[in-house]
Amino acid sequence: MAEKKTRRRGQDLVDAILAATWEQLQAKGYRALTIEGVARAAATTKTVLYRRWPDKAHLVLAALSKYDNFTGYVVPDTGTLRTDLLDLMGQIADFLEKLKGETFRGLLAERLQHLELDKLMSRANGNAAIRGIMQPMLDRAAERGEITRTDWPDRVINLVGILLINEVVSRQELSQTARNEMVDDILLPVFQSAGE
Amino acid sequence: MAEKKTRRRGQDLVDAILAATWEQLQAKGYRALTIEGVARAAATTKTVLYRRWPDKAHLVLAALSKYDNFTGYVVPDTGTLRTDLLDLMGQIADFLEKLKGETFRGLLAERLQHLELDKLMSRANGNAAIRGIMQPMLDRAAERGEITRTDWPDRVINLVGILLINEVVSRQELSQTARNEMVDDILLPVFQSAGE
DNA sequence: TATAATTAGATACGGCCGTATCTTATAGTC
DNA sequence: GACTATAAGATACGGCCGTATCTAATTATA
Numbered sequence: 001m002a003e004k005k006t007r008r009r010g011q012d013l014v015d016a017i018l019a020a021t022w023e024q025l026q027a028k029g030y031r032a033l034t035i036e037g038v039a040r041a042a043a044t045t046k047t048v049l050y051r052r053w054p055d056k057a058h059l060v061l062a063a064l065s066k067y068d069n070f071t072g073y074v075v076p077d078t079g080t081l082r083t084d085l086l087d088l089m090g091q092i093a094d095f096l097e098k099l100k101g102e103t104f105r106g107l108l109a110e111r112l113q114h115l116e117l118d119k120l121m122s123r124a125n126g127n128a129a130i131r132g133i134m135q136p137m138l139d140r141a142a143e144r145g146e147i148t149r150t151d152w153p154d155r156v157i158n159l160v161g162i163l164l165i166n167e168v169v170s171r172q173e174l175s176q177t178a179r180n181e182m183v184d185d186i187l188l189p190v191f192q193s194a195g196e
Numbered sequence: 197m198a199e200k201k202t203r204r205r206g207q208d209l210v211d212a213i214l215a216a217t218w219e220q221l222q223a224k225g226y227r228a229l230t231i232e233g234v235a236r237a238a239a240t241t242k243t244v245l246y247r248r249w250p251d252k253a254h255l256v257l258a259a260l261s262k263y264d265n266f267t268g269y270v271v272p273d274t275g276t277l278r279t280d281l282l283d284l285m286g287q288i289a290d291f292l293e294k295l296k297g298e299t300f301r302g303l304l305a306e307r308l309q310h311l312e313l314d315k316l317m318s319r320a321n322g323n324a325a326i327r328g329i330m331q332p333m334l335d336r337a338a339e340r341g342e343i344t345r346t347d348w349p350d351r352v353i354n355l356v357g358i359l360l361i362n363e364v365v366s367r368q369e370l371s372q373t374a375r376n377e378m379v380d381d382i383l384l385p386v387f388q389s390a391g392e
Numbered sequence: 393t394a395t396a397a398t399t400a401g402a403t404a405c406g407g408c409c410g411t412a413t414c415t416t417a418t419a420g421t422c
Numbered sequence: 423g424a425c426t427a428t429a430a431g432a433t434a435c436g437g438c439c440g441t442a443t444c445t446a447a448t449t450a451t452a
Contacts, residue, residue: 045400
């Protein structure tokens with residue numbers, strides 16, 4: 001029986017490519033993943049891939065968002081600002097954990113060189129997203145009388161994400177004690193200060 | 197007259213290569229610099245380069261430390277912790293400025309993927325080096341009664357460097373107002389807190 | 393159903409990476 | 423001054439990048 005060679009198109013093709021990407025990512029990791037390799041695995045050619053994604057980072061992000069369903073973070077409401085912060089850090093840590101570190105570092109490195117990647121990666125580090133979570137936490141903390149100022153600039157709001165990213169990047173993991181230290185030594189003092 | 201073809205060796209050769217590296221770095225920037233390109237410019241071959249430096253990052257760092265004489269940072273002593281912090285940030289900002297941003301980002305990206313680069317880059321981000329500068333500042337601040345705690349963990353000490361790096365990475369520059377904000381909203385509150 | 397517009401797939405290109413191998417100039421040594 | 427160890431230089435390799443060009447399969451359209 002002769003093999004029927006049918007030609008995939010559109011979404012079908014995209015699905016096959018993203019599946020292959022995901023598989024390669026699991027099998028070989030971010031660094032060792034190559035566009036040509038994915039193309040081979042998906043039984044197509046890199047021309048096809050380059051028509052859809054400009055580079056490896058975008059391809060991998062596409063696969064990630066399809067298979068690694070990043071559920072968005074949930075606004076913690078645990079009763080104290082301290083535990084709220086720890087809870088949020090835990091959520092972010094879990095997310096980074098799922099990315100296996102190596103992938104995260106690879107993507108981050110890519111992002112350093114291609115500025116436009118920033119938006120795509122906001123899930124991990126934050127900007128707008130983190131504010132949406134932090135602000136309610138801070139407002140509630142103010143109502144409870146834990147803090148007196150709630151209108152913090154972006155730089156302060158983003159501190160959580162920056163600390164975590166730096167931790168993953170310079171050490172390899174994100175231990176509970178590290179997270180405690182970040183909250184107690186840095187974040188709480190900042191938010192408990194009155195501002196100018 | 198026939199061209200005399202003499203063969204450079206040892207330090208002579210290294211000097212020529214680093215000169216070519218430096219030149220290429222100025223001319224084309226970090227990303228566009230290639231090992232083969234440097235080899236051509238230095239009229240040698242990449243085999244020779246790979247015998248001495250494992251990759252582009254190490255090569256560039258070697259050229260940087262030869263030509264871009266990073267003078268070490270000076271411990272500020274301006275009379276208040278606030279101005280000391282601003283002064284230190286200024287010094288680091290100047291250093292990053294000299295690296296032209298693009299080079300710094302490139303090196304940082306490389307470092308993300310090759311952990312061992314951490315040590316080489318400690319000048320920019322800090323670990324041991326930063327502590328040597330921060331500790332005297334903090335001790336003096338405590339003597340003056342500005343703060344009550346001086347035994348901060350590395351994570352806190354390194355905060356200065358982390359904030360600056362993040363700033364360079366996510367925005368493009370390191371403005372004075374940004375530095376003021378970092379000091380007033382984050383660093384001072386942290387150091388003025390009592391610790392646990 | 394014939395024709396036109398898409399788009400997948402095949403192939404080839406110059407460029408770079410990092411490694412291996414071989415030749416040959418230079419330096420040290422007896 | 424002859425001999426030997428060392429290291430530079432030349433060349434070639436397979437692999438990947440990113441782009442360009444051509445073909446043929448599929449889908450849309452008239």
